[in-house]
Amino acid sequence: MAVKKTDLLDDILAVAGQKPADLNIGGHTIRIRRAHTGVQVVEWQNIEVKRADARATVLESKATDAEKLDRLAIIGADYLKDMLTFLSEPPTAEEDIDAVCELLGNTSGQVMSKVMARIFTESGLFNDKGEHVPFIQPSETESNTDA
Structure with missing residues:
Protein backbone atom coordinates (compact mmCIF):
# COMPACT_ATOMS: atom_id res chain seq x y z
CA MET A 1 0.00 0.00 0.00
CA ALA A 2 1.37 3.39 -1.00
CA VAL A 3 1.77 5.98 1.71
CA LYS A 4 0.27 9.35 0.90
CA LYS A 5 2.85 12.10 1.01
CA THR A 6 1.79 15.59 1.98
CA ASP A 7 3.92 18.63 1.33
CA LEU A 8 3.26 20.28 4.65
CA LEU A 9 4.51 23.71 3.59
CA ASP A 10 2.25 23.72 0.54
CA GLY A 17 -3.70 32.60 -7.03
CA GLN A 18 -4.44 33.78 -10.49
CA LYS A 19 -2.06 33.97 -13.42
CA PRO A 20 0.80 36.49 -13.12
CA ALA A 21 -0.09 40.16 -13.55
CA ASP A 22 1.82 42.87 -15.37
CA LEU A 23 1.94 46.03 -13.27
CA ASN A 24 2.96 49.31 -14.90
CA ILE A 25 4.74 51.50 -12.37
CA GLY A 26 6.05 54.79 -13.67
CA GLY A 27 6.39 53.44 -17.20
CA HIS A 28 8.16 50.24 -16.11
CA THR A 29 6.48 46.85 -16.29
CA GLY A 38 4.82 26.95 0.63
CA VAL A 39 8.58 27.28 0.11
CA GLN A 40 8.07 30.68 -1.54
CA VAL A 41 6.00 31.84 1.45
CA VAL A 42 8.88 30.80 3.73
CA GLU A 43 11.27 32.82 1.50
CA TRP A 44 8.92 35.80 1.74
CA GLN A 45 8.82 35.53 5.52
CA ASN A 46 12.63 35.51 5.59
CA ILE A 47 12.54 38.87 3.77
CA GLU A 48 10.01 40.17 6.31
CA VAL A 49 12.12 39.00 9.28
CA LYS A 50 15.26 40.55 7.78
CA ARG A 51 13.44 43.90 7.49
CA ALA A 52 11.95 43.71 10.99
CA ASP A 53 15.34 42.86 12.52
CA SER A 61 20.40 52.33 18.44
CA LYS A 62 21.75 55.48 20.04
CA ALA A 63 21.79 57.28 16.71
CA THR A 64 20.17 60.67 16.37
CA ASP A 65 16.62 60.82 15.06
CA ALA A 66 17.90 62.12 11.72
CA GLU A 67 20.38 59.25 11.43
CA LYS A 68 17.63 56.75 12.31
CA LEU A 69 15.36 58.19 9.62
CA ASP A 70 18.14 57.92 7.04
CA ARG A 71 18.85 54.31 8.00
CA LEU A 72 15.15 53.41 8.00
CA ALA A 73 14.81 54.89 4.51
CA ILE A 74 17.66 52.65 3.32
CA ILE A 75 16.01 49.63 4.93
CA GLY A 76 12.74 50.51 3.18
CA ALA A 77 14.48 50.81 -0.18
CA ASP A 78 16.28 47.48 0.34
CA TYR A 79 12.98 45.85 1.32
CA LEU A 80 11.27 47.17 -1.80
CA LYS A 81 14.08 45.79 -3.99
CA ASP A 82 14.02 42.43 -2.20
CA MET A 83 10.24 42.13 -2.52
CA LEU A 84 10.08 43.18 -6.19
CA THR A 85 12.88 40.75 -7.01
CA PHE A 86 11.10 38.00 -5.04
CA LEU A 87 7.68 38.62 -6.60
CA SER A 88 8.74 39.29 -10.17
CA GLU A 89 9.09 36.75 -12.91
CA PRO A 90 10.16 36.84 -16.55
CA PRO A 91 10.03 38.91 -18.67
CA THR A 92 10.65 41.47 -15.90
CA ALA A 93 14.05 43.07 -16.40
CA GLU A 94 16.29 43.88 -13.45
CA GLU A 95 16.59 47.37 -14.91
CA ASP A 96 12.83 47.83 -14.50
CA ILE A 97 13.01 46.74 -10.87
CA ASP A 98 15.89 49.17 -10.27
CA ALA A 99 14.00 52.00 -11.99
CA VAL A 100 10.85 51.40 -9.91
CA CYS A 101 12.94 51.31 -6.73
CA GLU A 102 14.61 54.59 -7.68
CA LEU A 103 11.29 56.20 -8.58
CA LEU A 104 9.61 55.19 -5.32
CA GLY A 105 12.75 55.84 -3.29
CA ASN A 106 12.64 59.48 -4.37
CA THR A 107 9.09 60.05 -3.19
CA SER A 108 7.35 60.33 0.17
CA GLY A 109 6.94 57.41 2.52
CA GLN A 110 3.19 57.68 2.05
CA VAL A 111 3.43 57.22 -1.71
CA MET A 112 5.89 54.35 -1.36
CA SER A 113 3.72 52.62 1.26
CA LYS A 114 0.55 52.97 -0.80
CA THR A 121 -2.33 42.89 -2.54
CA GLU A 122 -2.00 42.15 -6.27
CA SER A 123 0.53 39.42 -5.42
CA GLY A 124 -2.03 37.58 -3.31
CA LEU A 125 0.21 37.62 -0.22
CA PHE A 126 -1.89 40.32 1.47
CA ASN A 127 -5.64 40.78 1.42
CA ASP A 128 -7.47 44.12 1.21
CA LYS A 129 -7.26 44.44 5.01
CA GLY A 130 -3.45 44.19 4.94
CA GLU A 131 -3.46 40.72 6.50
CA HIS A 132 -0.90 38.14 5.44
CA VAL A 133 -3.06 35.68 3.50
CA PRO A 134 -1.10 32.50 4.39
CA PHE A 135 -1.55 33.25 8.10
CA ILE A 136 -5.27 33.95 8.32
CA GLN A 137 -6.68 31.78 11.10
CA PRO A 138 -7.45 28.19 10.03
CA SER A 139 -11.14 28.68 10.84
CA GLU A 140 -11.24 31.17 7.97
CA THR A 141 -9.59 28.86 5.44
CA GLU A 142 -9.89 25.26 4.35
CA SER A 143 -7.11 22.68 4.69
CA ASN A 144 -5.95 20.85 1.59
CA THR A 145 -5.31 17.68 3.63
CA ASP A 146 -7.67 14.78 3.22
CA ALA A 147 -8.77 13.26 6.51
Missing part, protein backbone atom coordinates in the same frame (compact mmCIF):
# COMPACT_ATOMS: atom_id res chain seq x y z
CA ASP A 11 -0.65 22.32 2.56
CA ILE A 12 -0.58 25.04 5.21
CA LEU A 13 1.15 28.01 3.54
CA ALA A 14 0.68 27.93 -0.25
CA VAL A 15 -1.40 30.69 -1.80
CA ALA A 16 -3.49 29.62 -4.77
CA ILE A 30 6.90 44.37 -13.46
CA ARG A 31 5.31 40.94 -13.92
CA ILE A 32 4.41 39.61 -10.50
CA ARG A 33 3.61 36.10 -9.38
CA ARG A 34 0.15 35.73 -7.79
CA ALA A 35 0.33 32.07 -6.75
CA HIS A 36 2.95 31.02 -4.21
CA THR A 37 4.23 27.65 -3.03
CA ALA A 54 17.05 45.69 10.65
CA ARG A 55 14.37 48.18 11.75
CA ALA A 56 14.60 47.05 15.38
CA THR A 57 18.38 47.45 15.36
CA VAL A 58 18.07 51.01 14.06
CA LEU A 59 15.27 51.98 16.44
CA GLU A 60 17.17 50.59 19.43
CA VAL A 115 2.19 51.61 -3.98
CA MET A 116 3.84 48.76 -2.07
CA ALA A 117 0.54 47.84 -0.41
CA ARG A 118 -1.12 47.62 -3.83
CA ILE A 119 1.71 45.46 -5.21
CA PHE A 120 1.46 43.12 -2.23
